[in-house]
Amino acid sequence: MIEKLLIANRGEIACRIIRTAREMGIATVAVYSDADANALHVRSADEAVHIGPSPAAESYLVGDKIIAAAKQTGADAIHPGYGFLSENAGFAQAVIDAGLAWVGPKPSSIEAMGLKDAAKKLMREAGVPVTPGYEGEDQSVERLQKEADAIGYPVLIKAVAGGGGKGMRKVDAAKDFAAALESCRREAKASFSNDEVLLEKWITSPRHIEVQVFGDGHGNVVHLFERDCSLQRRHQKVIEEAPAPGMDEATREEICAAAVRAAKAVDYEGAGTIEFIADASEGLCADRIFFMEMNTRLQVEHPVTEEITGVDLVEWQLRVAGGEPIPLEQDQLSINGHSVEARLYAEDPTTGFLPSTGKLDLLELDEGLARIETGVEQGDQVSPHYDPMIAKIVTWGEDRDDAMLQLATALHAVRVWPVRTNAAFLLACLNDPTFRAGEMTTGLIADRGDALTEAPELGENEWQVAALNEFAPYYLASEQPGSGPWGSASGFRLNRDGSPRITVQHGGEARTLELEECVSATGFATTIDGGSLVYKEAHPFLFSLPGYTGGAASAADGAILAPMPGKVIALDVAEGQKVEAGQRLMVLEAMKMEHALTAPFAGTVTELSASEGAQVQVEAVLAVVEPEGD
Template sequence: MFRTVLIANRGEIACRIARTCRILGVRTVAVYSDADADALHVHACDEAWPIGPAPARESYLNTDRILEVARRSGADAIHPGYGFLSENADFAEACDRAGVRFIGPPASAIRAMGSKSAAKSIMQEAGVPLVPGYHGDDQSPEHLQAVAEEIGYPVLIKASAGGGGKGMRRVDDPQDFGDALDGARREARASFGDDTVLLEKYLLQPRHVEVQVFADGHGNAVHLFERDCSVQRRHQKVIEEAPAPGLSEDKRRAMGEAAVAAARAIGYQGAGTVEFIMDAHGEFFFMEMNTRLQVEHPVTEMITGEDLVAWQLQVAAGAPLPRTQEALSFSGHAFEARIYAEDPERDFLPAIGTVAGLRTPEENRHVRIDTGIREGDTISMHYDPMIAKLVVWDSDRSAALLRLRNALQAFTVAGTTTNVRFLDRIAGHPAFADGGVDTGFIETYRSDLFPAPTPPSDRVLAVAALYELLSVDQAAAERARGSADPWSPWHATDGWQPNSDNHHVLHFLDGDNDLEVVAHYRRDCFLLDLPGGTVRAEGTLAADGRLRVALDGVHLDARALQTDDRLRVSIAAEDRELVIHDPLAAGMADEVREGSLTAPMPGTVLQVMVNEGDHVEEGAALMVLEAMKMEHTIRAFVSGKVDKINFREGEQVSEGAELLAIAAEE
């Protein structure tokens, strides 16, 4: 086994690898960018070295700097994690030249699967079923469009060198092919430095099912069963599960054998994932092979009881696979929900900001949390906005799904927008509960998953009011304990006011709506005047924001996290952020003049599609921004004349910056 492993990654990935290394007694070396100087993964390892500025290309993708740290720290192996350099064949070879073991497959295997086009040719020879499509060398727009016509729409344009949904476009209409091809190539070039694409027939109602494979240097190869990753947004996975629902044993065996055949065809070693797409009839086709461990590997670990990172270390150190295929089995069911700092209501835009408050469910044998974020950490524009992976296991799918919902409802984040409640709506949807998943799940049930805004319930308002009142009581009691005159009426916590009755008016803002709650003090409770009537309220407040409340005798558990004037309240499936409002304070000024368009997130201007003086129609594309290696098109929300353009291509913009202004038509 290795003595020292350098982890060439960050965040939850580095923390997860460090955890297994610690169990095995392997010393770990972290690397970090300037933006990550105080990150959790820095503290999770035995030592940590700086490697450059915040942009990944200048730090986490700086192979020379990482190899220098490996030499100076005495590392005898490098684990690239998943992402960054994990599928970089040149880096794998550079490690070999430097005398450092690359914990991953041979460079030849990475190259074989690094091009989706080449991979499909290899799989075709190995007898692995393929989706109808084109993965040839002729990349002219005219030829590609002609091939698309032959395949038949809808077609999928995919970056040959890519993954993670980047450089991917679905095209339903031939008229849209040219623009979609340009966008896919531009995004592929920015993400992978290669704008080669392939075409595939887009299967309707497809499922995304992948198989975990492992191979060693002794000729052994096995699969550790499958995962269903069908629920996706923007071609990126949202909730994964293992095993795949509704899969027969015969189909499971056939997919596993095909995945192992794929691994053997390229002389694979280490952990890999063979991704299949399955049509509505249950037929499966090779999609791609990821020559690394996957983000969703914990669900496989939960059902098999195996530590896949430990397997990686052992295989890289020259040991044979820990188990044969016959010795592998699984039990129960597991889900993984990816918790991101993003806004589902704004097309899942990354929500850059500080995690001012973080409360998570308790970890145990049923609940696992993989994270690289702590309370007070910042979600940076430079990296993936993942906060945590919430993983649950139980004896069967329905029991595991209940675990998932309970865990999501106990997960509270303040200071930035997250997808937690959106994930809970997916987990609570009847179609999901029935196992009716496909890659179009979110679009199919969009009206259910994105319900129209509703006012906060009386329960939410009551908990918000109780939190405020109990916080005031606790602060007053603390002041009284430290006062020279603890019996002064100014320290009273019963609502006493000179020349007034004992009540208090609280104001909360929900968007533009000012919601008033009148709290009447009683000896052992509060009477709260709420929109739906008056309730008797009492409760206790813990230091971490947990509340145990009773509303008209009904006892509830709740959580509240306050950041400045913002209060996030969570009760079961309800999660609302309210603003604690002082109506006597000056009103907020309108920061953005009518007709202007502002940046929804920090990023880089990739393309400006209009000129000053141009007339544009509502919905017209104006600019393309890039953030988190994804493109976001800024569109006109009114018809009018482009009055001013404030940024040009290549320039950086901050969130809220006025990009351009439109003089609206009268």
């Protein structure tokens, strides 16, 4: 049995592993970079070791530092979590060579599934259904073009070493193939140092179905049923669920049996996921579900499987890594109810999903409504150096409708500020009729365009809720002898008929409302420094009293605001310079993304507070453009 475990990861997955290890009586060691010195996973572990600067390439991705930390603290095992070094066969072997237990599959299993072309050949030999395509060694443009023509368009070009949607191109016609191949190879070379590709038949109504498998060192392999991860944005999962809607028992048995064969083909140990692509044009059917790849690690979405099976997958990982057999046999596993998981990210869908970093002055996630997996607490920082996930919100219900309703309720209860989140986007996805019917494909979000990301319209009810919230302290104070807001500049005053009034503002608009007209408003507000947060369809609106200017400027008055905390990496204008509408003024960088800020209209730059190389906070006024004619 493992006695002391080092977690070679950070954030919510590190906290998740620490929780189970503690329940099993296993001591834990966290590792951390400069940016994570005060992170929740560091505070939660029994010990913590600093492993380097903030960039992951200098800390979490340096295997030698992690192994040294394990030896320094006397840890006898390393759990890689997911991401970072979790699917690095070289690191897994180095851990084993150092005399430590590796909580994961054998390095040979990782290698076998590491390249998509080799993995598909292996799966075909194991009797696992594979998407029609080409995985040959001849990588000439001529041969690839010939094979694509034979497969039939549309066809998908995929980097053999790819992942996360990189190195993938859909080609609709033969004339476009050569250019798409060149672009795909260029991206694959830059991302994976390998420009080899494979070809697959494009599935026109694709569903992403994956099966959780588990193996041990005693030759046992079981499956824990399937998950549906079809709701994706740019190949990144958004909402996952288990079991898959529309999956009949016969199809489930066939696809899960194929997943077990796949795991046995590589002598698999530990937790793994076999990912399939389903042609759902006529519903889910076993003869139209094909192997895509295997993830040789724990998945982000593993909680939904835990919720429907009652199994702690991390506990199983630790037991199997310690030499024990899988705790349950296949006939002891069954599906109970339905579970859904939403990934809450620090990003703003209304600005093209720009990352939103900074301090979490307000963070409220209701653990009474959902299972919350998080690596941050109120007051923590969302770092620009890593994945911007704030939490995974997981619900369980007797059936799918029940689980969905609970998730919607939990999303309505999300309170985060000033960091922006995708909560409203998640709720919009959840309420989409096609998704609600369980008939989504991987293209649903792209097909909807801006419909899922537009902020809801601010209505009279929200103004009234904000006014009520601002009324409260003044109204209560007025009932105390010798106190009250009379004569203050707060915006509160008595109307001549005795009904109190208050002025509140949002953005550049201000309204004066009477208490009497607000009492029937529905909803509630969260009081924060600077005003009241009112939520509509999980989207926050900040209201304040007159005189508060934080974040109130907008492009309408020519103020250029920072849409996210970041660094000014390019400054293209000077104060007093004339600019055209749409002209680039400067470029911000955050989380390795660049965002150009442009002039909202033709005019003159009358103020310029930004400077190249400067770090700026969200909604800081960086420049002001005065329109022509003013």
